[in-house]
Each structure stands twice: as C-alpha cells, then as structure tokens.
Amino acid sequence: MPIYEYVCMQCEHQFEELVHANETPVCPSCAAQNVIRKFSSFATVGGPSKSCGSCSSSNCGGCGGH
Numbered sequence: 001m002p003i004y005e006y007v008c009m010q011c012e013h014q015f016e017e018l019v020h021a022n023e024t025p026v027c028p029s030c031a032a033q034n035v036i037r038k039f040s041s042f043a044t045v046g047g048p049s050k051s052c053g054s055c056s057s058s059n060c061g062g063c064g065g066h
Helices: none
Strands: 003-008 014-018 035-037
Touching: none
Parallel strands: none
Antiparallel strands: 003 014, 003 035
16 A cells, blocks of 8 residues: 555645555545645665676676776
C-alpha cells in the first residue's frame, strides 16, 4: 500500500494517507470527500554510487578506474 499526499479542496488541509488501489480517502480535518492527490517526489537513502558495477569497490572511479 503506497502513501500518497492529499490536499482537501474544502478546507485546504494537507495530509498523507495509506491507500489501496483506486481508493480515495476523506479529509481527516473536515471529512470532505473532495480531496486531490498531490504530486510528490520520492526520497532516496544514500548518495549515488561511484562503482561501475563490475567491481565491489564503492570508490573505483567509475568504468575508467580499472
């Protein structure tokens, strides 16, 4: 179940909700059903790896480091 961000068109309350496929939540603040899903970015953990993928070192310098 993904977590989506929503904004209520009635009271402008912003909230996050775990939802099933094609399910639309109600606003937890005013119970309105007129909510829209916001476009949100996803988070990543850690930075990009510099490994070229063919070695186990995380600092090989890319594909030119062999």
